Every structure is written in C-alpha cells, then in structure tokens.
Amino acid sequence: KAGVTQTPRYLIKTRGQQVTLSCSPISGHRSVSWYQQTPGQGLQFLFEYFSETQRNKGNFPGRFSGRQFSNSRSEMNVSTLELGDSALYLCASSSDRYNEKLFFGSGTQLSVL
C-alpha cells in the first residue's frame, strides 16, 4: 500500500496570504489528523476528520480550517498567514476505531516571510 502522501513538500508564502495543504491517506483509512510541528514544541494537534466530519479540534485560531472529502483525502487551509505559522505540517491517517495508531506523511514545510 502507498503511504500517506502530502503535497506540496515545501511552500514559501508571505504574510497575509493564504495556503492550502493536501493529504491523501493510506487506502482504506477513514481518519485523517493534522499536526503542526515546530522546533522544541513537539507536535501540536490541529484537527481530525472521520468520514468527512470534523471529530476533534485543537486549540488553534479560526484561521486554520480543514475538510475531508468522500474519498478520505483531506485539505487544510490557513488564511491571513502570520510569521509564526512557519512550521512543518504533518498529516496522519489511521484505520482503527479510536484513531490511535497514526501513520504520518512526510509533511509540508511552510515558510512565511
């Protein structure tokens, strides 16, 4: 099976712009989670989708949003980018009922200038 695929791999944006990141989960996985990774801060949970419904949401401002499509692919959007949004955004999919065993993608490295 192909792993979790994230596109693009790298993005450079300027403050105020918006960005859309894409994630294709492992075939058959219905749950997709998004995490923000910054140096020294570990992985901060953004949101989780299951069967096109947002099941959990982390403590991030409303500028961060996401969605999941009927084929389980997911997108996250960040509007009005700020310098502090520079980070590695990781997507993970899971096949288990409780979304425990996560399979991560390689991430999208976002740089906001």
Add this chain to the structure above:
Amino acid sequence: GENVEQHPSTLSVQEGDSAVIKCTYSDSASNYFPWYKQELGKRPQLIIDIRSNVGEKKDQRIAVTLNKTAKHFSLHITETQPEDSAVYFCAASLGNTPLVFGKGTRLSVIA
C-alpha cells in the same frame, strides 16, 4: 485536557549503552501510550505502544514501562546503535481523543 511532559529534551549515550526517556501525563483516564521515532528529515513512525492494562511491553531492544499510579511511562533502549539516533516522542490519549504528544527527546548515539 491532557498534558504530557517529556524528559530529557536531549540525551547523548555511547554506543552499546542504554537510553531511558521518561514522560508524565496529567489525565488519569488516559489509556493508550505510544512512542514515535522521527529520524532527521523523515516522518514520525510508531515504534512501540502500551495500554493502561499492561505494565510493560518489549520488542527486541526497546521496551516501555507504565506506572499508572504515578502517571508516568518510560521508553528503554538497550544496546544502543548509531541508527537509534533520532527524536523520540511520547504521547497519550483516551479512547477517541486525539493523541497529545510530548515535546520530544533528541537522542544521539556516539560511536
């Protein structure tokens, strides 16, 4: 909500020695505790996990122990090798709640 503290933030060991990384969690109801390994420039990967009804689990050179009373769990790596060098993350969750991760431990194995 759940909060996970991880120590140390960096750890250097000589090849062949053991390494121990410790995590504490705040929510006594948490029942699932995985460990992820992230090599430089690569994605995090699950290496071992434990549930609250088990005190210890081993897989070759790695083991995880859980102390529910003290609300802490640890990763033990024996006979460390250079390829063990990576950042290790612990995490905790309950049922259908998202995994809450620690801030990571950068392990360096010196040959």
